[in-house]
Amino acid sequence: MSSTSLPSPSAEMQWVLPSRGRVGMFCLIAAETAIFTIFVIAYIFYLGKSVSGPTPKDVLELPIFASICLLSSSLTIHMAVKSLRNAKVGAFGLWWLLTLVLGGIFLGETGREWYHLIYDKGLTISTNLFGTTYYSLVGLHAFHVTVGLLMISVAMLLTVFGKVKPEHHERADVFSLYWHFVDSIWIVVFTVVYIIGR
Amino acid sequence: MASESIAIGRLDAPARQIGEILHDWVTTVDHKKLGLLYIMYAILFLVIGGIEATIMRIQLIVPHNNFVSPQVFNEMFTMHGTTMIFFVAMPIVFGFGNYFVPLMIGARDMAFPRLNAFSFWISAFGGLLLYFSFVGGNGLYGAGNAPDVGWFAYAPLTAKAFSLGHSTDFWTLGLLVSGIGSIGTATNLIATVLCLRCPGMTLGKMPLFAWMNLVMAGLVLLAVSPLTAAQVMLSLDRYLGAHFFDTQAGGSAVLWMHFFWIFGHPEVYVLVIPAFAFVSEIIPVFSRKPIFGYPIMVGATVSIGFLSFLVWAHHMFTVGMNSYANSFFAISTMLVGVPTGIKIFNWIATMWGGKIRFGTPMLFCIAFLLQFLIAGLTGIMLSVAPFDWQLGNSYFVVAHFHYVIVGGILFGLFGAFYYWFPKMSGRMYNDALSKWHFWLFLIGFHLTFDFMHIPGLLGMPRRIYTYEPGRGWDVWNLIVTIGVFFQGAGILIFVGNLLWSSLKGKFAGNDPWDAWTLEWSTASPPPEYNFATLPTVNSRRPLWDIKHPEDPD
Amino acid sequence: MLASLLLSASVGVGAQTNTPLPHMFDPRSTPADGIYRISRFVLSITGIIFVVVVFLLAYATVKFRQRAGDEDEPPQVYGSNQVELAWTVLPVLVVLILFLATARVIHSIQRTAKPAGAIEVVAIGHQFWWEFRYPALGVVTANELHVPVSDPSHPTPTFITLLSADTDHSFWVPQLAGKTDLIPNHPNSTWIDPHEVGLYLGQCAQYCGTQHAKMLLRVDVEPREAFDRWVQDEKKPAQVTDAVSAGRRVFETTACVNCHTITGTVADGRFGPDLTHLMSRATIASGAATNTHANLRSWIKNPDDLKPGSLMPAMQLSDKDIDALTAYLETLR
């Protein structure tokens, strides 16, 4: 009557399936990629179509320092995960903290840039099409950085209170996928906004 | 369904127990209960959306009718389209996916049970938000107002200048929120199929049902996200004064169309692929033969999924694209007919040489085949861009897509309901009532949607609250409206049958259809853990192997 | 199953009635004709596919029923590469043929160059009415498009630029051409070359708001001389008659002038239709009503009675003023 009629797993059978954490994260990344694609298309589509100023050339400066910080944080999070996998919780904490700081600097720099644009240059989201697409694309990315930093902070707190164990390395690994994604999106945003669009 | 059996059946049960049961359903993370929640929620909205359709049809029964005002009519088709697509079709296919994917692949639950519950409740919240617009659309002083921008809400009709009040905001937010739920469920389905299959079930041995849900979930990830992005942009326009779709500040109305249909076209395949999945399980069992050409069925599904991202602008043949773009989207659209044709032929080949039993699920599947064929062929007519310049935005399009959605998907779904009802409830449905449902709905469907093609060909545009007499449209509209009442009666019988049979039906046993996939190996309804010991499989039809050891797959 | 039979039946019926219905199967202009011909081709190909597949399905359903008492399982067949290949390749060929025919028609309609004698019209969609401007002829009118008939030996097609003042609309007169949308910020164009004199009906085919249903469209195809006479009449400024000066005063002192133009007066609004030659039109409010005294009066009194949701407000005038106003409007020939 119940499942007893089916053969049960034989011990010698090799049966390995992908980890659901990684698969889930890849799905999330696929969906996010589609969202960013739409925003990037809108940005490119509206390049030069604003009916009034200011234009990107007038007001945008290359955020080199911020970009270096964000991109190197990919390296530090990689080191952090590696340390955890090798059961070095202390090293993990340091690399993790460094990631948090680098991401924080990036976010701060974005904040400064926005402050400058809004108060010195008078560019807001409703000024013209450039403002509309610029704030929404860069803002969408900054939102993802913020979410990432919040999660990093939570993990940081757990580390400080000694709750992070080497067996959590899989979770850290899955999260690092998200962080790498946010970084690579920045390369796209940077190219589109500050290089092609300027 | 179980909740009803308690609430209605045992009046003597103490009140606290009802509370407990409710609490149990609200906090559940069990994929079967969530599946049932999705399904019940969708049926509720099916009745609501159907009532909206009935209101429209009564208004159109004769020319110059005054049953509702133009404004109300426009709200009705907007709410009807939005409700049916996002709060009937989507949740119902998710419900079946949720319930049966884990059972068919021999798993104990979905990959992320709590995400699953979150996805359901946030989608449900989206539906409530949309319907709250009836109360809050124009603020309470305006006594509320539903959105009236159409289900694809073309810009700039959605801009603040043309759409005052909050009705459009409820539309946007409702879809945004339920879209998040859809992405969550899709992620869950993919992770479940890829990571939780029971030992021995390689991808090539998975039931087609699981394959098709996998492809459907992939489409959801890549198609719903652009809609989410576009809704965010629209909200920025409406709340923060951004200009994405503000044509007065250089924004583009056509960009919205592209964004919407990049979602909208794959979306229709999101809805139809699960219907393919039901048919691919039911036809073999009722023909007593394995599915014909399993590998090519998988291949066809994947290529439909792939092609569906290349055809979106066939909804935009009339917006003034250049001749090359029109030609490209015409051929890419026609090409979808090839893998779809393969499927139709393979289903017929599965029946060929079988010993077909005409249980109600099979009746619905045969009607599905016929109707989906016709709907696909009218789709091919629409894909011929010049022909579409005459047919686009006419009742011919409305007839085309109801033929697919009602004649295809809804018939497939009804088939699935009857097929799996014994598994979900442990009881058999009432056969006579199910036949009544089938015939009434079939007659109603054909009265309504066959005859709807004709005013379309004769030039009747869609989304008009009334029309001029003497254009040759009158008789057809009358017949179309009459059909709705047959459909309504059919659906009433269906709902009645479900309720009555889940309380009073005969016990069904584990495997009433003598079927072959894993869900039939466990109890009906399945226990919370699904399988006492996880099964192992060696072929596509594990139960066939057991029943026919002399002729295994 | 009935569908395709009915389709052809109804088309036949439509063509036979003595007051011909204005649908696409009765084309009177080159683009509509091209579409009509490809539509017949596509209908027959899909018709054949329909018959073949329905036959297979019906045969399978009837022939392979389970017979009473037969409980044995049928032979288990898993597939067949040759058969599957056949029903992959055949449809590909059909698609190819369909596509070639389609591409030919698309190009022949979309890539026709404007000949020298062509009439040029700018059609502007407004929420629930049409504005037609003939820049070369200096004519502005509304809702009823006048064009000359196009003699195949001296073609005088009409090329129409399509613009929108507010939301999306679509220009659709089935007997003359397929529809093309009017989209703000996105100029489009279409063309027609009616072969026969007559009145052709159409309507807005893209949802544009509350009164999308009553945004009807009439195309008057006239002999060349009649068209030229019409142009001459339309170019004149409005007639001035002392008998209706009371009505004219009401018009010029009310908000009417903000939205309507009457050449030769102070009225130069562009939000509503040009009224200079209002009486030359057979209908008012984009076909919502015929242009009779009673309808005109009722329209000015309260537009919502004829067309609820139209963007012209009721002016709350006294009956006396409305009578005077109507009398004045009726002199605008």
Ligand code: HEA
């Ligand atoms: C679930 C739903 C669903 C499905 C599966 C389809 C399937 C198809 N649709 Fe449809 N469609 C809709 C839902 C769906 N559609 C909706 C909702 C709209 C309107 C939205 C709106 O405007 O509100 C729409 C509108 C729509 C349009 C736009 C019309 C317009 O607005 O102007 C077009 C144009 O090309 C089109 C074409 C097709 C085609 C070619 C297919 C193909 O996939 C069909 C393929 C199937 C077959 C062809 C039959 C079987 C094949 C054979 C037997 C093989 C041999 C055949 C050949 C080689 C031709 N559809």
Ligand code: HEA
């Ligand atoms: C899942 C999708 C789905 C489904 C199932 C349906 C089902 C139906 N639809 Fe609709 N429809 C759409 C999706 C769907 N539709 C979409 C996307 C649009 C486009 C919207 C837009 O333009 O923006 C549309 C538009 C649309 C129009 C065009 C409106 C217009 O352009 O002006 C019409 C008109 O006839 C219509 C009718 C119907 C009818 C009669 C049914 C019937 O099948 C419904 C049957 C159900 C019931 C009747 C209710 C259940 C029974 C009861 C409650 C019992 C009591 C009732 C009675 C006895 C009558 N639909």
Ligand code: CUA
């Ligand atoms: Cu104008 Cu519809």
Ligand SMILES: [Cu+2]
């Ligand atoms: Cu489509």
